[in-house]
Amino acid sequence: MKKIGALLLALTLIAGMLLTGCGDSKEEGGSGETKEGAIKSVAFLAGALGDKSFIDISYAGIKSAGEKLGITYKAVEYGSDKSKMEPALLDSAETYDMVIFSGNEFLEYLYKYPDEFPDTKFVAFDIEPGTEIKMANVFAITFRQCESDYLAGAFAMTLSKTKVVGFLGGMEAPVINDFLVGFIEGVQRVDPNGKVALVYNGSYSDAPKAKEFSLMMVNQNKADVLHQVAGGAGLGVFQACQEAEIWGIGVDADQYEFFKDEKPEIAAVIITSAEKRVNVALETAITDTYNGTATYYGTREDWGIEKGVADLAQNDFYEANAPQACKDAVDAAREDVKSGKVKVTTGYGMEQEELNKRRNSVKP
Template sequence: MKKLLASLLAVTMIASLALVGCGDSKDKGTGDSSGDNKSGIKSICFVTTNLGDKSFNDIANDGIVNSGKKLGLDYKVIEYGTDKSKMEPAFLDAAENYDMVFFSSGEQLELIQRHAEEFSDVKFVGFDIDPDKDPKFPNIFCITYAQNEGDFLAGALAMKISKSGVIGFVGGAEAPVINDFMVGYIEGALHAKADGKVAIAFVGDYTNAPKAKEFALLQITTNKADVLHGVAGGAGLGVFEAAADNKGVWGIGVDADQRQFFVDSKPEIANVILTSMLKRNDIAIEDIVTRTCNGDTSDFGTIKKWGVEKEVTVLVENDYYKENTTEEQRAFVDECKKGIIDGSIKVSTGYGMDQDTLNALRNKAKA
């Protein structure tokens, strides 16, 4: 039972939440609770900063909406914005009113752990959580994505299609999760071409598209990079803009199939996005919601790593990708994928990598 103390705290904090306009939902729905639901789960909620990034958060929202509709559940996304003082009220609101609550950062995990016992009948699911984190409570399940594996494929493809032998990487903040992308990208590039070069820059945040564009243009003009990979959330639009301004330069998106977001609204951007390295939050969310509703709660209390083998960190291989790559290039990517799955290719991780080792890897491919 949810404790009275938590309820009173939630009510107090949610009142302030309402006054500042936080907790709005871009998409919500009421299910009909149809189907064979053995768990008693009737509602799910995703708590995040903002939707509209055309990347990680939006694809997670797709998973929530699809799960709700498919399984007949009430569903909602609560956005608390960039003001971190609103984060706790948003989560208390979700925990008070929903049976499963989804989140996506270590900071949010720490907050939830402070309240997990108060909401012992709520299932909390965190994705994109650092692998060294411990859920600590039997009602918390954490997923860490092997983005290093997926970005190994992105780096291998980028170097295979590069005419200059130089590719670019524009990250958001220089954080462990972004370093994990970068490590895989560099190792994939060097697997494709031992003397290949990777130009690297960090924006410092995930929203400053003009700054990302500035860095990307420098990589194109100064380093001669002709394939650019943005791992910078909403700032990544600047990377695509730089590619669109320079004939013969490709962009590789991240998290979602970013080309699809721009096909109708900005075709000039869509046309430079060859593929994207997916982090399939939608698949992960639908999987855990379905299994939980079917009565399988065995993952709760644990942290699991999902990557290429689970098909959650892979490249988009749609018709556009196939039209603009050769059979030999696609076969090479497929061989890399098989190697990761069977263990013949070992991809290093940025998590826990000491700075000297990280610097050595960057310097090995320095453009």
């Protein structure tokens, strides 16, 4: 039995959400024949679809699972107003068998209602290491994006002629620094003296600013390969690559595939992407739950190269344009991580002094 107080709060918050026009949903999945007791519906909480990166690749995995299993799936877009997050969570938890979201903030909202949704499964992804899972119906995934960026760093430094590569992060945040630490280790694997020009954009959406910073790294630091870890602002990095006639490396999704039809001129500079294959992870979690084989609820797990969710994009464009030396460097680095020969350092929990030391060690 759900607590009346929680229901009243949920109804109040949801009413506010509807009145303000936020929390729009896009329902695309139909109901198919499902097993007895299997989940029949999934809701995905997201700020907004259309980023050509993390959010879109996440939803792609949910959509794929929904279509294969014949279950309903929905994207609930709560926009940029954080006050809409909690009502979106509560509404979805009341309505859908599984609710999927990213980030620790949603977990904190959920923990306010520990006994309210016993029959709902929650999958929380992109969760910080060390996070305590307090509910038996929650599964949390921490991505080892440092491993995909280890491959990106090895690729970039092998490709670079100036031995200076650029890294543009959206914000100075733990998740971005996790990418960065892996990238630096990949660079130094190839060349201990390799340099990384670094800029934090201060925004995940300001593409013009990202372009300006990127051109600064090219013109002032002589960076000749640029890697963006900045969400939608990454478009500015690729625009700078186009202007400077150099290669760019995408993030999260295979960004060449996202841009090749809509913006082919942008796709033409994206030689590869450091993939955080959220789609693979979420499709796996949905499928396991549907089949009743998900034994990991109530826990948090680290998923990376070994789980197939961290890698570099190796599409036809990569195969046609990446030098063989770069491919070989990536293949060797990947095998070293998979075998356990190399343990890529995570940026999560790293002391600021150590992080500064690493950044300064590759400063142009």
